[in-house]
Amino acid sequence: MPVIETQDLFKIYNEETVPVYAVNNISIQFDTKEFTCVIGPSGSGKTTLLNLIGGLDSPSKGTINVAGQRIDTMSESERIRFRLEHIGFVFQHYNLIPVLTAYENAAFIMQLQGRPEEETRERVTGLLEQVGLGNRLHARPSELSGGEQQRVAVVRALASKPDFILADEPTANLDTKAAFNLLDMMKQLNEDEGITFLFSTHDQRVIDRASRVVTLVDGALHSDERR
Amino acid sequence: MILFKLAWRNLWRSKRRTWITISSVLFAVLLALFLESMDRGSQEVMVQNVVRFSTGYAQLQDTLYFDESHIDNAMLCDDDCMEKLLEDFPNLAYTVPRLESVALAAGDEKTRVGFITGIHYESENRFNNIGERMREGHFFTGADDEVVIGTGLARSLDLKVGDSMVVFGQGFQGAMAAGKFVVAGLVQHPVPDLNERIVFMPLHQAQWLFDAFDRVNHLKLVPQRLRHHQRLVDAINAHPDYEAFKAFTWEELQPELVQTIEFDQAGTLVFLLILYVVIGFGIFGTVLTMTLEREKEFGVLISLGMQRRKLAQVIFTETLIMNFLGVLFGLLLSIPVLLYFYYNPIPLGEGMEDMMAEYGMEAVLRFSLDPQFFYQQAIIVFCISMVIVAYPVARVLRLDVLKAARK
Numbered sequence: 001m002p003v004i005e006t007q008d009l010f011k012i013y014n015e016e017t018v019p020v021y022a023v024n025n026i027s028i029q030f031d032t033k034e035f036t037c038v039i040g041p042s043g044s045g046k047t048t049l050l051n052l053i054g055g056l057d058s059p060s061k062g063t064i065n066v067a068g069q070r071i072d073t074m075s076e077s078e079r080i081r082f083r084l085e086h087i088g089f090v091f092q093h094y095n096l097i098p099v100l101t102a103y104e105n106a107a108f109i110m111q112l113q114g115r116p117e118e119e120t121r122e123r124v125t126g127l128l129e130q131v132g133l134g135n136r137l138h139a140r141p142s143e144l145s146g147g148e149q150q151r152v153a154v155v156r157a158l159a160s161k162p163d164f165i166l167a168d169e170p171t172a173n174l175d176t177k178a179a180f181n182l183l184d185m186m187k188q189l190n191e192d193e194g195i196t197f198l199f200s201t202h203d204q205r206v207i208d209r210a211s212r213v214v215t216l217v218d219g220a221l222h223s224d225e226r227r
Numbered sequence: 228m229i230l231f232k233l234a235w236r237n238l239w240r241s242k243r244r245t246w247i248t249i250s251s252v253l254f255a256v257l258l259a260l261f262l263e264s265m266d267r268g269s270q271e272v273m274v275q276n277v278v279r280f281s282t283g284y285a286q287l288q289d290t291l292y293f294d295e296s297h298i299d300n301a302m303l304c305d306d307d308c309m310e311k312l313l314e315d316f317p318n319l320a321y322t323v324p325r326l327e328s329v330a331l332a333a334g335d336e337k338t339r340v341g342f343i344t345g346i347h348y349e350s351e352n353r354f355n356n357i358g359e360r361m362r363e364g365h366f367f368t369g370a371d372d373e374v375v376i377g378t379g380l381a382r383s384l385d386l387k388v389g390d391s392m393v394v395f396g397q398g399f400q401g402a403m404a405a406g407k408f409v410v411a412g413l414v415q416h417p418v419p420d421l422n423e424r425i426v427f428m429p430l431h432q433a434q435w436l437f438d439a440f441d442r443v444n445h446l447k448l449v450p451q452r453l454r455h456h457q458r459l460v461d462a463i464n465a466h467p468d469y470e471a472f473k474a475f476t477w478e479e480l481q482p483e484l485v486q487t488i489e490f491d492q493a494g495t496l497v498f499l500l501i502l503y504v505v506i507g508f509g510i511f512g513t514v515l516t517m518t519l520e521r522e523k524e525f526g527v528l529i530s531l532g533m534q535r536r537k538l539a540q541v542i543f544t545e546t547l548i549m550n551f552l553g554v555l556f557g558l559l560l561s562i563p564v565l566l567y568f569y570y571n572p573i574p575l576g577e578g579m580e581d582m583m584a585e586y587g588m589e590a591v592l593r594f595s596l597d598p599q600f601f602y603q604q605a606i607i608v609f610c611i612s613m614v615i616v617a618y619p620v621a622r623v624l625r626l627d628v629l630k631a632a633r634k
Contacts, residue, residue: 032254056530077534084532091632095527099236111229112533156531 002029002065003163003196004053009062011048011219023059024219030164030198035190037207038200040216046200047168049216053198054087054166055079065097084112088157088195090167094149096141096156102148103137105129106155113160115215127155128158131185147178151185158189164196171203198223230537234544245549248513252553253560255506259499259604260561264568266495268597270488273560274477277370279355280417282480283323283447284456287312287463290446290473298328298437299400302472305441305483312446315466318459321348323447327432330396332376332426336545341380341423345443347435357414364388364412366417367429373411378422381413388412394426398437406436423537429433448474501610512613513549518619525623526631539620544613551614552603561601568594 011023015210023045026063030036038046051057052064064072067086071079083089088109096105106128110120128134131151136146141149152171156166168185170181187209199206209212289302294464309322324347332341349364352358358366367373374392376384386392398404408428416422434440450459456476463474479486497547521555528538572591579590 051629054530056632079532080529080532087532089530091527095524095632097233097524097528099233100238104232108229109531112531112537148243 001032003032003067004028004030004198005065006053007063007065009049009052009064010060011045011052011057012060015060021219022062023052025062025227026216026219027062028214028221030196032196033190033194034212035187035197035210036199036214037071037210038198038210038214038216039202039207040222044216044217045219046216048219050166050168050198050200054089055083080120084109085160086163088160088162088165090150090153090157090165090170092169092172094141094146094153096149096152098141101138101140101146102133102152105141105152108157109156109160112227113202123219124155124159127159128152130189131155132181145178147174147181150174150178150182152180154186154189158195161193162195164198167197167199167201169201169203170199171201171206176205179203230541233547234541237541238545238548241517244513244516247552248510248549249556251506251509252514252550252608253557255608255611256500256554256557256605257561257564258502259608260557260565260601261568262478262495262502263600263604264594264596265592266491267597268569268572269367270491271597272593273488274484276417277481277484278477280421282475282477284356284477285460285474286453286480287322287446287448287469287472287474288444288475290471293473293475296444298398298439298444301326301399301439301442301444302446303442304446304472306380306506309446311468312448312463315468316459316462318450318452318455318462320449320451321350321353323347324430324443324449324451325351325445326437326442326553327400327444328396328404328428328437329614330394332380332384332424333393334386334390334393334432337384339380339383340424341376341394341426342421343396343426343428343433343436345428345430345436347430354447360415360417362413362415364410366412366427368411370409370411370434371429372406372408373432374408374427375412375414375427376410377416377422377425378413379416379419380425381410383423383487386410392426393533394436396437399439399442399470402438404437466588474577487607503607504566506608507611507615510550510612511618514615514619517545518622520543522626522631523633526628526633527624529626529628530632535624535626539623542619542623543616545618546612551611553612557608558601558605565594565596569596 007027009023009026010021013020013022018068026049038049040046041092048057052059053066055074059072063070069082071082074082099110100108103124107120107124110124125137128137131154133148133151136144136148171182174182183206186197199210201207211227213225214221289300292302309324310323313319326345328343329340330343331338362378366375376386381387384392388410391407392410393407394405394406399518414427416425439563448459450456460474460476463469525538529535572593575590575592
């Protein structure tokens with residue numbers, strides 16, 4: 001069953017002067033529990049596609065259905081609410097809140113959702129222990145390594161049990177060992193929790209572990225390989 | 228709770244900057260209070276001096292007297308009437324009756340226009356300590372023919388204590404007012420013009436002189452709390468038993484003094500405005516820096532699903548806490564500072580002493596501790612700070628999430 005479905009999706013910049021097709025007529029589905037990479041050269045439209053699917057940007061044309069809801073017709077406020085409830089984000093630069101501890105960062109989304117404190121504590125502590133950060137709960141981001149920060153970011157994205165996680169170049173700033181650890185962890189969570197992962201990446205280490213690889217060229221769908 | 232935690236922790240991200248902002252608000256409150264306290268202090272002294280020796284804080288007159296201040300419009304109010312006033316208005320502490328008119332005052336060889344003023348010495352002295360201004364002789368001992376005159380008038384008429392003085396003028400409804408009196412004392416009246424003309428005599432003596440028995444030109448009304456004079460005036464004017472009279476505040480009777488105070492306040496306001504602008508830009512600079520350097524973070528938070536209004540709440544809370552601390556510390560610090568100056572007014576220098584003394588004032592800058600301006604200034608500085616927060620809030624509400632997150 002598709003958790004994400006785009007139909008005739010376009011994102012065109014400078015429509016009235018010299019149009020630039022950042023996303024050019026993409027119709028694609030992503031099913032639950034998939035571990036998919038979107039790859040392509042720089043400027044191929046990977047990030048733009050993820051931004052559209054994540055409700056961070058609006059399409060010029062076409063439709064986007066996420067978890068059974070049309071997000072392209074939602075207001076900005078509705079999209080923010082939708083992101084909070086249905087989508088987890090992992091960024092290249094981790095983007096943890098520097099003034100919060102590892103635990104507080106990981107629990108942030110659940111707290112914004114207004115989940116009960118007990119449930120939040122149990123879920124977040126369990127996940128942080130699962131990713132090997134059980135002893136770093138009270139450390140601030142500045143006290144964590146890049147790999148540890150990214151693991152906290154993954155737990156933050158995952159803790160609220162979103163319908164899927166969008167990860168934009170999550171391993172780009174990690175050394176090989178940290179990247180493998182992170183990928184192993186995400187793969188494990190994908191299998192254990194049944195969470196759909198959608199990556200944009202250049203990183204061959206990520207591509208090698210993906211169950212599906214979607215290639216974009218000049219904003220258009222070039223290939224779609226299932227493994 | 229998470230929003231407050233976020234705001235609080237954000238504040239202490241850059242401790243030095245936060246303390247600088249808090250200090251800006253603190254000094255704004257302190258300086259504004261210092262200026263206002265000094266200004267109000269001088270005004271209070273000015274009002275005290277002028278009001279105590281002329282109109283009083285409030286005054287009761289015959290309804291016709293305000294438009295035509297003549298002895299013929301003196302009000303009929305004897306001791307019973309004054310007692311009834313005290314019974315009817317608990318806010319009234321005491322009354323100071325006066326019967327006044329101009330008449331010729333003559334010594335052996337010279338004549339001047341005198342301002343004949345019949346007073347109740349006890350209540351007059353209680354109100355303005357006129358007794359302390361005696362330079363020679365004494366106030367009334369009970370003899371019918373005693374008068375106390377201004378030192379200026381005594382000089383003009385070549386009169387000394389014990390000399391005789393003749394008063395000649397017109398009394399109530401055209402009656403002749405003439406009498407011979409003994410100068411019992413010389414008083415230094417604080418108003419120079421009056422010092423050249425004043426002739427004090429017992430009230431009953433003045434009523435006899437002017438043939439105005441049981442009449443007074445006006446009653447000065449002294450409220451239990453001086454600042455409540457308007458309330459007292461309103462109450463009297465609304466009372467059906469006093470329809471023949473009309474009560475006035477000193478502001479109504481001394482419009483020139485009100486104008487002087489307003490002019491003085493306008494000057495202080497200009498200083499305060501400059502201060503507010505300087506401090507306002509200081510706080511704005513900090514808030515601007517705090518906003519710009521965190522735009523990426525704002526973009527990320529919105530991407531994660533934080534509503535813009537919640538983010539605005541966090542920024543608002545940060546500014547609120549900073550300003551609250553600044554105002555609080557400003558108020559706490561200003562209390563001992565102003566208390567010190569209240570009890571140790573700033574001397575104006577030796578050159579001013581004689582000049583000020585002529586007007587019955589001390590050559591010092593007095594400070595006021597009126598609680599009203601403490602919270603007024605605190606609220607103003609607080610409001611300025613809260614207006615400044617509109618900028619980051621507006622910026623967050625319009626933030627381009629993708630651009631911000633890419634920074």
